[in-house]
Amino acid sequence: MSEAASSSPLVTAAILAIGDELLSGRTKDKNIGHLAELLTLSGIDLKEVRIVADEEDAIVEALNALRTRYDYVFTSGGIGPTHDDITADAVSKAFGVPCIHDPDAMQLLGDMYKRREMEFTDARQRMARMPQGARHIPNPVSTAPGFIIGNVHVMAGVPQVFQAMVDNVLPTLRSGAKMLSRAVPCPYGEGDIGTLLGAVQKAHPNTSIGSYPKYDGQRFSTEIVVRARDQQALDAAAEAVVEMIAGIDRAKTPANPTADA
Amino acid sequence: MSEAASSSPLVTAAILAIGDELLSGRTKDKNIGHLAELLTLSGIDLKEVRIVADEEDAIVEALNALRTRYDYVFTSGGIGPTHDDITADAVSKAFGVPCIHDPDAMQLLGDMYKRREMEFTDARQRMARMPQGARHIPNPVSTAPGFIIGNVHVMAGVPQVFQAMVDNVLPTLRSGAKMLSRAVPCPYGEGDIGTLLGAVQKAHPNTSIGSYPKYDGQRFSTEIVVRARDQQALDAAAEAVVEMIAGIDRAKTPANPTADA
Incomplete structure (x- = not known):
């Protein structure tokens, strides 16, 4: 921040x-x-x-x-x-x-x-x-x-x-520089993303990345919220979060059978 | 209290x-x-x-x-x-x-x-x-x-x-003497009852009488909540509140026409 x-x-x-x-x-x-x-x-x-x-x-x-x-x-x-x-x-x-x-x-x-x-x-x-x-x-x-x-x-x-x-x-009221935010829905629980998300936060110090667990009665998912007062910083961090999730998706998907063949 | x-x-x-x-x-x-x-x-x-x-x-x-x-x-x-x-x-x-x-x-x-x-x-x-x-x-x-x-x-x-x-x-947890409460719905706004209710509170010092205004978009009514740790004190104060409301009802009702005649 x-x-x-x-x-x-x-x-x-x-x-x-x-x-x-x-x-x-x-x-x-x-x-x-x-x-x-x-x-x-x-x-x-x-x-x-x-x-x-x-x-x-x-x-x-x-x-x-x-x-x-x-x-x-x-x-x-x-x-x-x-x-x-x-x-x-x-x-x-x-x-x-x-x-x-x-x-x-x-x-x-x-x-x-x-x-x-x-x-x-x-x-x-x-x-x-x-x-x-x-x-x-x-x-x-x-x-x-x-x-x-x-x-x-x-x-x-x-x-x-x-x-x-x-x-x-x-x-x-006197208002400050508006806090911008972007929410990125994440299908994985906090345990799956914790280490990676911590690294994203470290790489984007001008933002504040929050992670909010949701529980639907059966399994956890997460809403990740990136906040910053600077649009460019916000965009870069949100992009990194999206890429992080895509990386987990790829790691969880079984290898492409065609490629395997 | x-x-x-x-x-x-x-x-x-x-x-x-x-x-x-x-x-x-x-x-x-x-x-x-x-x-x-x-x-x-x-x-x-x-x-x-x-x-x-x-x-x-x-x-x-x-x-x-x-x-x-x-x-x-x-x-x-x-x-x-x-x-x-x-x-x-x-x-x-x-x-x-x-x-x-x-x-x-x-x-x-x-x-x-x-x-x-x-x-x-x-x-x-x-x-x-x-x-x-x-x-x-x-x-x-x-x-x-x-x-x-x-x-x-x-x-x-x-x-x-x-x-x-x-x-x-x-x-x-260690629990205390349970706070007893009774809610008395009141069709009048707080402005109608304020003075009278203050007197009821004064007469029942071992209770705590709260008054919670409600607004339905057109008019105010009130929920009056009597709280006490002692059942008898609670009953006496709640009774006094009910009597107070009945008194306002009587004051607002036009005189009975039969009696008038």
Whole structure:
């Protein structure tokens, strides 16, 4: 990965998913994989993901660890109107600023509930709370905004809302040199290719070659993924992987009977 | 959560999922949710999850942070035969012990490949590597064992193999007082119930009441989940939630016309 990567502007990110329901297994997370894919497409390197409970100390600690280490942090979950939604408080604490009822968010939500002839209850007003000085992330699905403070983007946990917020956030991010990738399907298991693939990786140091075993219930095959920020380096390494597989094919095929004759 | 919990033996755990493919979004993780669910059923509190890349420093740091903080750590990924499988080395480094070709694992794998008339290549021998002194986690799917060192359980990333290893590990774990839970479906959004539900939580401090918004594309509803280690506390809180919802129903229903007349 070395040279091509170091000459390109690397942009790094982390995701912090917040919620007891993820840790109990009751809810299967959909946000991490979704955002991971979009960050890769944007040339942003997702370096770490954490999932923590709805506990202030846990959120504050994880957030401070991640926001000082990566260019961007994205959180999901805990910004609703109920007592277990404590993300706005925790983020405020992490940044050492007061958590306030943001005037613009109060206006936005107040107007919305007025139009819908619904009471703007204390609980609903909780959704306007955010760290003082935070900027909104628009929420086209259900109005209550996410928010940005420093390099931290705080978004909802409900996948439809999370995804809509992500769509609003992505165009605002600095993106790095895009990571290019090519997948090469391989009918052989990792044990068959391990030594040869290690040699290919060594011969192509400006690429990162990953090997992902698949198991269909009976036998293993592999998906080999070559990644690089440089197109030429990518092509050369992918070509070498294809040639490696062809070599194994030839070695496994019995000698041509005509030639034998 | 306080009293009931503090009088019960709490057992805590963390999951560390390892793999570039999870962070690129190419592979959507299935192991975290699976194990999370089984840990909850075993009365083990999953407190934190991290996902890191196939990078030794990242693995070592995360592992050392988690293993010193929680009773159990479970890892997935990076124990195959290819050059990007570095989990055994990283775990050894974290524990400060040599990473060796474990003699029992060499025997097990050597015998298996002999039976299958396949060469026991250097790459395949990599799957016998583990920290000196580690114990095996049997792998009924594809033989190559996972391993246990200290409180860390190192398992494969391929879901079928991971799940088979988990099945072998779970019965060996100390389990805590089981967390009981009851889900109460609620047709109202969180904004409707937030204030009332906060009051229910306050009145039932030995329980943990979570509220999980759902969005069907048009409107929000909520699943309310009451959790407690004590059956009586659980029942009382769940009853209070049901009563709360009935109260909202009554308030929303127009006055009975017969009574009006």
